[in-house]
Amino acid sequence: MPADSPLLLVLELVGIFVFALSGGLVAVRKHLDIFGVLVLAGTTGLGGGFLRDVLIDATPPTALADWRYLLVPVAAGLTTFRFHPTLGRMERLVNIFDAAGLGLFCVTGALKALDHGLGPVPAALMGMVTGIGGGMARDLLAGRVPVVFSSELYATPALAGAAWAVLAQRQGWDVWVVALPGVAVCFGWRVLAIMRNWRAPVPSGPASV
Amino acid sequence: MPADSPLLLVLELVGIFVFALSGGLVAVRKHLDIFGVLVLAGTTGLGGGFLRDVLIDATPPTALADWRYLLVPVAAGLTTFRFHPTLGRMERLVNIFDAAGLGLFCVTGALKALDHGLGPVPAALMGMVTGIGGGMARDLLAGRVPVVFSSELYATPALAGAAWAVLAQRQGWDVWVVALPGVAVCFGWRVLAIMRNWRAPVPSGPASV
Amino acid sequence: MPADSPLLLVLELVGIFVFALSGGLVAVRKHLDIFGVLVLAGTTGLGGGFLRDVLIDATPPTALADWRYLLVPVAAGLTTFRFHPTLGRMERLVNIFDAAGLGLFCVTGALKALDHGLGPVPAALMGMVTGIGGGMARDLLAGRVPVVFSSELYATPALAGAAWAVLAQRQGWDVWVVALPGVAVCFGWRVLAIMRNWRAPVPSGPASV
Numbered sequence: 001m002p003a004d005s006p007l008l009l010v011l012e013l014v015g016i017f018v019f020a021l022s023g024g025l026v027a028v029r030k031h032l033d034i035f036g037v038l039v040l041a042g043t044t045g046l047g048g049g050f051l052r053d054v055l056i057d058a059t060p061p062t063a064l065a066d067w068r069y070l071l072v073p074v075a076a077g078l079t080t081f082r083f084h085p086t087l088g089r090m091e092r093l094v095n096i097f098d099a100a101g102l103g104l105f106c107v108t109g110a111l112k113a114l115d116h117g118l119g120p121v122p123a124a125l126m127g128m129v130t131g132i133g134g135g136m137a138r139d140l141l142a143g144r145v146p147v148v149f150s151s152e153l154y155a156t157p158a159l160a161g162a163a164w165a166v167l168a169q170r171q172g173w174d175v176w177v178v179a180l181p182g183v184a185v186c187f188g189w190r191v192l193a194i195m196r197n198w199r200a201p202v203p204s205g206p207a208s209v
Numbered sequence: 210m211p212a213d214s215p216l217l218l219v220l221e222l223v224g225i226f227v228f229a230l231s232g233g234l235v236a237v238r239k240h241l242d243i244f245g246v247l248v249l250a251g252t253t254g255l256g257g258g259f260l261r262d263v264l265i266d267a268t269p270p271t272a273l274a275d276w277r278y279l280l281v282p283v284a285a286g287l288t289t290f291r292f293h294p295t296l297g298r299m300e301r302l303v304n305i306f307d308a309a310g311l312g313l314f315c316v317t318g319a320l321k322a323l324d325h326g327l328g329p330v331p332a333a334l335m336g337m338v339t340g341i342g343g344g345m346a347r348d349l350l351a352g353r354v355p356v357v358f359s360s361e362l363y364a365t366p367a368l369a370g371a372a373w374a375v376l377a378q379r380q381g382w383d384v385w386v387v388a389l390p391g392v393a394v395c396f397g398w399r400v401l402a403i404m405r406n407w408r409a410p411v412p413s414g415p416a417s418v
Numbered sequence: 419m420p421a422d423s424p425l426l427l428v429l430e431l432v433g434i435f436v437f438a439l440s441g442g443l444v445a446v447r448k449h450l451d452i453f454g455v456l457v458l459a460g461t462t463g464l465g466g467g468f469l470r471d472v473l474i475d476a477t478p479p480t481a482l483a484d485w486r487y488l489l490v491p492v493a494a495g496l497t498t499f500r501f502h503p504t505l506g507r508m509e510r511l512v513n514i515f516d517a518a519g520l521g522l523f524c525v526t527g528a529l530k531a532l533d534h535g536l537g538p539v540p541a542a543l544m545g546m547v548t549g550i551g552g553g554m555a556r557d558l559l560a561g562r563v564p565v566v567f568s569s570e571l572y573a574t575p576a577l578a579g580a581a582w583a584v585l586a587q588r589q590g591w592d593v594w595v596v597a598l599p600g601v602a603v604c605f606g607w608r609v610l611a612i613m614r615n616w617r618a619p620v621p622s623g624p625a626s627v
Contacts, residue, residue: 030359031359032358033358033359034409034412037412039358039364055479057478060265060266060331064327064328065328067328067330067331085415116478118478122478122482141349141358145450145559148457149453149454149458150451154453200453201451202451203498236567239563239568243618243620243621244574245567248567248573249567259473268473269536273474273536273540276537276540289621290621293621294623350558350564352561
């Protein structure tokens with residue numbers, strides 16, 4: 001699956017679209033205007049990739065070199081603006097798609113970082129950043145503590161998927177063996193976390209102030 | 210109007226100064242100390258350009274290569290620190306200058322992005338980012354949802370001015386025909402929005418939670 | 419003291435560890451889960467250097483090229499997660515170490531910026547950014563106004579130490595004469611500020627609204 005395969009492009013655009021929907025929904029709930037909806041949609045869909053590209057020196061980011069990457073979050077933002085009551089009721093379905101986007105982004109992000117010469121540990125970290133960065137930027141702009149810090153298990157599946165991709169890629173395995181299990185691990189773990197309401201451990205004992 | 214024209218430099222520094230004043234005023238209202246006033250002034254004046262330069266790979270940003278770009282927000286911060294009651298009463302005037310800064314930044318930002326090889330759509334987006342990025346960073350640091358999301362019409366005029374600049378530049382038109390109408394569209398639209406209290410549309414219907 | 423001296427590496431890692439502890443403590447007090455603790459630890463320990471490296475075009479940042487830089491904040495995060503009640507009671511000691519980290523980072527940050535061709539004023543500013551950037555990112559992610567804006571004197575000592583390093587380096591003085599007084603000025607000033615509760619001046623008069 002080379003980086004310019006049409007399938008990969010479509011999958012990436014779908015991932016961006018679904019991430020952008022979640023950004024638009026947050027904006028609607030914060031009573032932002034249409035511009036806020038569009039910016040939160042764009043930030044959530046593209047923010048993780050931007051952050052990765054700036055850190056690994058792959059600027060300008062792909063999304064600034066290919067207009068399709070910009071069109072997709074605009075479409076998602078307008079969809080949210082118009083149909084947010086329906087989308088809000090379908091939140092579970094949106095979350096499943098979001099898990100698919102997370103699985104895809106953590107793998108493609110890690111592989112891109114390896115491509116740019118990063119070592120295995122930083123590359124896996126960059127894969128996780130690609131998956132969770134957009135949602136963190138969304139929450140910062142919307143004035144809330146990132147949900148990835150205190151909600152359902154979200155980042156660990158992304159790190160696991162990215163780690164698989166890095167390890168398999170360094171074995172020189174076929175690209176499908178690199179990508180598919182990585183996406184599947186992240187997606188499956190995340191969906192189980194949603195369904196069973198798994199959460200990450202919290203510190204024990206009272207916090208000293 | 211080449212990028213190193215003295216007129217353009219003066220206009221840019223004036224724009225930075227006025228943006229920085231607005232950052233300083235927010236800091237004063239948040240009861241920050243003098244350091245907070247200076248940092249919010251600097252972030253607001255320079256943040257949009259920093260963000261653009263990092264994304265289009267024009268680092269280090271101009272402001273780090275030319276001390277005058279750093280001196281101006283310091284001067285604006287100290288001015289705010291000392292004279293904030295007067296400035297606060299002149300807020301309408303400050304807003305008019307801010308509109309001028311917005312008009313200038315959206316055009317120069319878009320042209321710089323074109324110069325660095327971006328396509329027309331991303332270049333117009335980078336122009337808007339140059340105009341609104343500083344204010345967004347200011348609001349993040351001050352712990353409030355960016356006013357650009359939910360207040361008067363602000364980003365759309367910047368995008369319109371940037372779009373004009375991109376289109377005219379690609380026609381190969383004279384630099385004044387590229388720059389002046391772009392600045393004028395953004396400035397005029399923004400001033401009308403202030404005067405008539407125009408706002409962007411908000412989503413209709415209740416937000417599902 | 420060349421950039422790859424073992425002593426400097428150890429000092430940097432200690433500085434990152436202590437900064438990361440402060441990030442972990444904030445996460446515990448915000449009731450974040452273990453992932454939040456690790457991310458705030460990593461952001462606080464590495465954020466200032468990341469911000470500097472992105473701005474001066476030294477990407478990918480050192481921390482992404484050397485796994486020890488990533489291991490240290492993970493260790494600090496796990497330490498905080500497990501021992502936060504003890505660490506919370508030792509806060510004064512943590513603050514003293516934090517002052518040492520600040521002193522070290524402002525000097526190394528300024529020297530790295532000079533190395534990458536920045537002028538003296540921007541280089542001193544980048545030194546300060548290296549020292550305070552991680553704590554600012556920590557506070558943004560934790561949803562509070564950066565304490566550096568409104569708490570004890572913090573940024574001025576960092577700027578002073580960075581300024582010394584820049585001036586001495588440009589005189590061509592020996593590396594110890596460049597580094598040690600810079601670290602000492604920042605550390606000493608900061609420790610005095612903690613002990614005597616020095617604060618930066620705040621704007622006088624009521625803020626107009």
